[in-house]
Amino acid sequence: MTTAQAPIISPFGYGSTAQEVIAGIDLTGRTALVTGGYSGLGTETVRALAGAGAHVIVGARRPDAALGDLAGIDGHISVLPLDLADPASIDGFAASVAAVTDRIDSLINNAAIMANPLTRDARGYESQFATNHLGHFQLTARLWPLLAASGQARVVSVSSVGHRLGGLDLGDVNFERRAYDKWTAYGQAKSANALFALELDRLGQNAGAGVGAFAVHPGGIITPLQRHLTTEEQIAMGWIDAAGKVNERFKSTQEGASTSVWAATSPLLEGLGGVYCEDCNIGAMADENTPRGSGVSAHIRDQALAKALWTKSEEMTGTEFRP
Numbered sequence: 001m002t003t004a005q006a007p008i009i010s011p012f013g014y015g016s017t018a019q020e021v022i023a024g025i026d027l028t029g030r031t032a033l034v035t036g037g038y039s040g041l042g043t044e045t046v047r048a049l050a051g052a053g054a055h056v057i058v059g060a061r062r063p064d065a066a067l068g069d070l071a072g073i074d075g076h077i078s079v080l081p082l083d084l085a086d087p088a089s090i091d092g093f094a095a096s097v098a099a100v101t102d103r104i105d106s107l108i109n110n111a112a113i114m115a116n117p118l119t120r121d122a123r124g125y126e127s128q129f130a131t132n133h134l135g136h137f138q139l140t141a142r143l144w145p146l147l148a149a150s151g152q153a154r155v156v157s158v159s160s161v162g163h164r165l166g167g168l169d170l171g172d173v174n175f176e177r178r179a180y181d182k183w184t185a186y187g188q189a190k191s192a193n194a195l196f197a198l199e200l201d202r203l204g205q206n207a208g209a210g211v212g213a214f215a216v217h218p219g220g221i222i223t224p225l226q227r228h229l230t231t232e233e234q235i236a237m238g239w240i241d242a243a244g245k246v247n248e249r250f251k252s253t254q255e256g257a258s259t260s261v262w263a264a265t266s267p268l269l270e271g272l273g274g275v276y277c278e279d280c281n282i283g284a285m286a287d288e289n290t291p292r293g294s295g296v297s298a299h300i301r302d303q304a305l306a307k308a309l310w311t312k313s314e315e316m317t318g319t320e321f322r323p
Contacts, residue, residue: 002202003272005285005301010268012280014219018048018257021280025265028053031101032264033143035059035082035136036111038066040223041158043073044257045108049264050075055101059084059093059111059139084111084135085121087317094142103149106264108156109136109193114225115182118175125316126174128185133192137313140200141321148209148323155200155213156263159193159276159300162186164292167299168195170312191300192309194276199306200323201274207323212273214263215300217283220293221256222246249293276300 012021027049037046037058050056050073059082060066066079080096083089097104112132119127125134140147140155147153165187172178175185194215204211226234234240239247262280263269275282276296286295299305314320 002303003275003282005275005282005296007281007284008268008272010262010281012258012262014251014279015255016258016262016280017252017254018044018261019051019254021258021262022048022052022265025052027105027265030054030105031057031103032106032108033057033059033097033104034108034110035084035139036061037108038062038069038079040225041218041221041253041257041260042110043069044253045110045260046070046077047073048257048261049106050077052265054106057097057101061111082139084131084139085127087138090135090138091142094139097143098146101146103153104143104146105150105153106156107140107143107147107153108158108260108264109140110156110158110260111135112158112189112225114162115186115229117182118180120174123316124174126180126185128182128189129173129192132189133196134313134317136193137196137321138317138319141317141319144321144323147211148207151210153211154264154269155197155211156260157193157197157200157213157215158260159197159215159217160186160190161217161278161293161295163191163194163300164286164295164297166191168192168305168309170305170308173312173316194300195302195306195309196313197276198274198301198303199310202303202306203323205273209323211323212269214269214273215276216259216263217276217278217294218256218259219251219279220247220249221251221253223253223256
């Protein structure tokens with residue numbers, strides 16, 4: 001049964017931190033995997049999971065930098081090379097993961113790029129869709145046996161309220177017939193992240209694999225994700241002021257990591273799945289009066305679109321993924 005996209009009673013909210021939502025949860029003997037877990041929200045996600053006792057595997061495009069960035073975090077952390085824009089790297093990473101663990105209990109597909117100029121991977125695919133969605137689609141497919149081996153695994157797909165910037169054009173995901181707009185592309189990729197969780201959860205339930213999936217909006221946070229935006233752009237959008245001070249409505253990285261950690265570990269979500277979460281709760285559907293910074297647009301709850309995206313993703317990656 002599809003989980004209702006409606007808030008539940010949660011003791012946590014907008015200002016909760018990753019450390020707060022995981023307090024009292026023991027992950028000893030569990031394995032978690034975080035893509036991009038050495039920068040911004042990823043670092044705080046790793047810190048919380050490792051601190052709770054999990055063995056955390058970090059997929060990193062720059063493993064040497066990751067080792068340095070994570071050196072001060074206590075716990076069992078392994079760093080393995082992963083480039084989500086390179087199919088061969090994804091396959092090699094999955095094989096390396098299988099060599100160090102026989103199961104994955106939490107997969108947090110966190111790595112992303114945002115609002116960059118038009119670039120394409122070696123296949124000609126638009127980079128935001130290819131990295132943020134297709135890379136994680138292929139990776140999850142390759143890791144599926146390890147997820148199924150857990151019997152109670154969760155996959156967290158880090159989406160964004162940016163999904164409200166626009167829908168998903170499956171007829172032109174690579175901007176070959178329409179003019180490229182970096183925010184339209186970002187909204188499309190983040191919509192795909194949410195739709196992936198919706199369909200993955202449905203398929204995982206039907207397969208009886210015990211794997212649940214959730215999409216997550218972390219909130220607005222200033223992190224290296226903004227590397228492609230100029231200071232002038234961020235001032236114009238109200239993210240920072242002329243002096244560089246961050247808008248007070250933005251979250252800290254510790255607060256921004258909380259919803260991913262909550263979705264990956266909270267007992268409140270047992271038996272639920274496929275939903276889009278924000279502020280450590282299931283998000284509410286948006287209407288014409290919902291502020292742009294929150295809420296769930298109807299298109300990311302469209303089961304038919306989620307199925308069509310899955311088929312398209314199999315075609316584009318050459319990956320048969322049938323849980």
